[in-house]
Amino acid sequence: MRRPTIKDVAERAKVSLKTVSRVINNEPSVMQGTRARVLHAIAELDYEPDQSARNLRSGTPFVIGLVYDNPNPYHIIGVQNGVLAACRETGFGLQIHPVDSTSPLLAEELVEFVQRSRLAGLVLTAPMSERMDLVNALAARGVKLVRIIAATEDPQDGHACVYVDDRDAAYEITEHLIQLGHQRIGFLWGGLAHRSSTERYAGYEQALKDYGISVDKHLIVPGDYTFDDGFRGARRLLALREPPTAIFGSNDEIAAGVLAAAKSAGMNVPYDLSIAGFEDSPFSKQSWPPLTTAKQATEDIAKQAARLLIAGLRQDAYDDNPTPVHNQGFVPQLVVRGSSAPVRPRSERPERLERTDPNP
Structure with missing residues (x-):
């Protein structure tokens, strides 16, 4: 049930809000009959004055x-x-x-x-x-x-x-990668408990659909908003028979993990793999190359x-x-940095990683 408010007390006692406030604060300017009506209304409604407001006034x-x-x-x-x-x-x-x-x-x-x-x-x-x-x-x-x-x-x-x-910003990031020529764009989720992760995936998915690119479930990996999950997710994607040419991490920590995985495989970012993150955290500026991302302020x-x-x-x-x-x-807002570039022709791409996950 809704807690009774000072307005409820005023209506029950047929007085103004200021009068109820004066009674609650024990001010002497209230007539005894009026005070009694207000106190009776407070008791009937089981009203508890807002201590926060009273402290602020004092x-x-x-x-x-x-x-x-x-x-x-x-x-x-x-x-x-x-x-x-x-x-x-x-x-x-x-x-x-x-x-x-x-x-x-x-x-x-x-x-x-x-x-x-x-x-x-x-x-x-x-x-x-x-x-x-x-x-x-x-x-x-x-x-x-x-x-x-x-x-x-x-x-x-x-x-x-x-x-x-988050949805509109994720759409813009994905659109940026598509306009660079990328068709196979991996997506690494953040924590499912956070609606931001769902919204970022929705933006990614909608951009693919709007550009006529089918959503490939093999390019979508669950995880959390951590560097380690970014590294593991990227290793899984890069081990596919047809690995992505770009990966969108749901935040910059994930994207930094992707960057570490790409470098550990000897890949040249952004020419072998484009990477984008989200939030514009220190990870995005301190990485090399610095990460394309969405500045979240x-x-x-x-x-x-x-x-x-x-x-x-x-x-x-x-x-x-x-x-x-x-x-x-x-x-x-989209921030384009050195981790994203036009897709390379297939003949110039590096060989894929050796498969490390039996169910990528």
């Missing part, structure tokens, strides 16, 4: 939490820096809380984290932010949150979010999520009729 220092479960350290560092920047510019503190996103008791853990640390709210990252059962459970317990999610458009589901159009995305959370908290605290904060979308 000037108590405020802290928000950042919750994550992601194997990519560069991504997490970017998210942390973005949220921290928003906290510094608004005078908020930050607590960082890594979790196991598969835990069946995650909702209870996060509610306890919020209560124990007296947090004003949470910035929730994927994959937790994309679990609507978890989001709804937290909201029902009064936890204020803003989500960072992968989506092509604003979901308009009643929960504040910053959404990232992770810090800016996280900073905007924290700003949305803080703006909502301040509205709840100071505005009797707060207006919903506006969700914001980001579209990663």
